[in-house]
Amino acid sequence: MTGHVDGNAIAGPLADFFSFDITTASGRCKGCGTVQEFARTMVYVSGAGSVVRCPHCDNVLAVLVDTGERAWIDLGGVSSIEVRR
Amino acid sequence: MSDAATTEARTIGPPVSRVPRAGWHAATVAATRSETPSAARIELDVDGWPGNAAGQHLDIRLTAEDGYTASRSYSIASSGGSTRVVLAVDRVPDGEVSPFLVDVLQAGDMLEVHGPLGAFFVWRPVAEGGSPRPVQLIAGGSGIVPLYAIAQAHADADDPTPFRLLYAVRTPDDVYFGDELAALAAASAPLAIDHVYSRRTPEGWPVPAGRITREALEGFAIPAGERPIVYVCGSTGFVERVADWLIELGHDPRDIRTERFGGT
Numbered sequence: 001m002t003g004h005v006d007g008n009a010i011a012g013p014l015a016d017f018f019s020f021d022i023t024t025a026s027g028r029c030k031g032c033g034t035v036q037e038f039a040r041t042m043v044y045v046s047g048a049g050s051v052v053r054c055p056h057c058d059n060v061l062a063v064l065v066d067t068g069e070r071a072w073i074d075l076g077g078v079s080s081i082e083v084r085r
Numbered sequence: 086m087s088d089a090a091t092t093e094a095r096t097i098g099p100p101v102s103r104v105p106r107a108g109w110h111a112a113t114v115a116a117t118r119s120e121t122p123s124a125a126r127i128e129l130d131v132d133g134w135p136g137n138a139a140g141q142h143l144d145i146r147l148t149a150e151d152g153y154t155a156s157r158s159y160s161i162a163s164s165g166g167s168t169r170v171v172l173a174v175d176r177v178p179d180g181e182v183s184p185f186l187v188d189v190l191q192a193g194d195m196l197e198v199h200g201p202l203g204a205f206f207v208w209r210p211v212a213e214g215g216s217p218r219p220v221q222l223i224a225g226g227s228g229i230v231p232l233y234a235i236a237q238a239h240a241d242a243d244d245p246t247p248f249r250l251l252y253a254v255r256t257p258d259d260v261y262f263g264d265e266l267a268a269l270a271a272a273s274a275p276l277a278i279d280h281v282y283s284r285r286t287p288e289g290w291p292v293p294a295g296r297i298t299r300e301a302l303e304g305f306a307i308p309a310g311e312r313p314i315v316y317v318c319g320s321t322g323f324v325e326r327v328a329d330w331l332i333e334l335g336h337d338p339r340d341i342r343t344e345r346f347g348g349t
Contacts, residue, residue: 003321006345009158011202012144015107021204039205039342068154 007041010050013064014038016071020083027078031059035082052077104204105135114194115169121259124175124227125187126162131170131198139164139238140207140231140316143172143200147182157182160230160318160344161201162262164238170198173261175227177348206316206344208235210242218314219247221307223327225297225319226254228346232318233262240272248276249313251305253297253323256285279305297323299330309335314342321345 007023014022023039034056041061044051049065054077061077075081112129120126137143141164146156157180163171176187190196209215220239222232229252239248254260260280270278281297282290307313315336317327324345331341 003347004345005321005347006343008142008203008206008344011142012107012156012158012199015199015202021104021107021202024204037205039203039344045347068152 004042004044004053006043007038007052009043009045010038010052010064013050013066013071014073016066017073022081022083024084026082027061028080029054029057029059029061030077030079032057104138104141104207105201107200107202108133108135109197109199110134112170112196112198114190114192114196116192117190120173120261121175123187123259124173124261125190127172127174127186127190129170129172129196129198131168134168134170135201136166136168137161137164137170137201138204138207138209139234141201141203142206142231143170143198143202145182145186146197146199147185148197155181156199158202160234162230162234162237164234165241173227173230173233206231206318206342208238208314208316210238210244211246212242212244215244215246216314217246219307219311220249221313221315222248222250223302223306223315223317223319224250224252225323225327226259227261228317228319228323228344229261230318231344232316233266235316236269236276237265239276240269240274242274243272244274246275247307248274249305249307250276250278251281251297251302252278253281253283253319255283257282257287281305297327299333302327302330303334306331306334309337312337312340314340316342316344318344319346320348322348 011023026035028035042053052062063074065072110131112131115130116128142160148154159172174186177183211217224232282294283296286294324343
């Protein structure tokens with residue numbers, strides 16, 4: 001895979017961390033304050049994992065790493081998450 | 086963005102509780118056949134599959150003998166409660182997973198699948214609580230797969246929502262689900278289908294082959310004034326070109342749902 005994809009592509013990896021589908025949850029970007037569904041983010045996939053960026057300001061919202069044995073997530077670029085029940 | 090934007094997002098996305106819970110499942114290949122010269126249609130019997138909404142995807146994980154694993158996402162061409170799941174997979178020439186799925190996989194083989202995944206790029210009939218707003222589907226190449234699932238769900242529900250599909254392909258040989266789409270266009274649920282051919286057209290086609298243009302999009306897509314919900318799926322370049330034009334043509338960005346496959 002070359003270039004980037006979008007947040008739909010990390011629905012699977014994120015299912016390891018959340019008990020609901022997070023791609024329809026809205027996150028607030030710590031960089032620019034934009035609130036958007038995770039499905040609308042830009043995702044850069046590499047062998048080690050994925051970098052999730054804000055489509056408006058390019059701030060790194062989240063980093064996912066999966067070693068097979070362990071999965072790790074950094075959500076340092078997200079100031080809040082809203083889930084619809 | 087303001088809190089109003091958050092509220093608006095609430096009104097268009099489906100609630101998370103409406104999609105079946107994702108899990109890892111063992112799948113048996115029930116059938117595989119050529120869909121186009123570069124793609125295969127793969128039918129899986131998935132043990133414990135909870136069903137899926139139209140437009141969802143799954144991840145397939147392959148594990149080599151040395152323990153190396155590779156995982157890729159594939160859109161699901163079917164929907165509903167069945168444990169039979171249909172995929173259509175395009176061969177990415179230098180890919181790690183798709184050449185195996187297209188060229189090697191046979192009936193009886195086993196796969197690990199994770200899903201159903203994604204509640205964003207889905208559509209539901211009005212009778213199941215979906216929006217009655219008109220729907221414009223825009224596919225580039227294999228991006229047709231989830232949009233075909235959505236159009237089939239629309240027809241299966243005999244849903245009155247006006248649908249229009251704009252399907253961009255390289256040549257007539259590259260059309261996925263050709264017979265099925267023709268049947269959907271003739272079904273009672275309203276669906277109009279337009280094609281754009283980028284490299285070779287059918288004989289007698291009124292316009293020469295060429296990539297999709299903003300003018301073609303304007304001519305074939307439901308106008309912004311009718312406030313359609315627009316689903317765009319294809320390569321990242323295709324999706325971003327189309328989405329930018331849609332916004333220029335007056336569509337609200339929040340009404341445009343995109344799914345990018347990567348590539349060029």
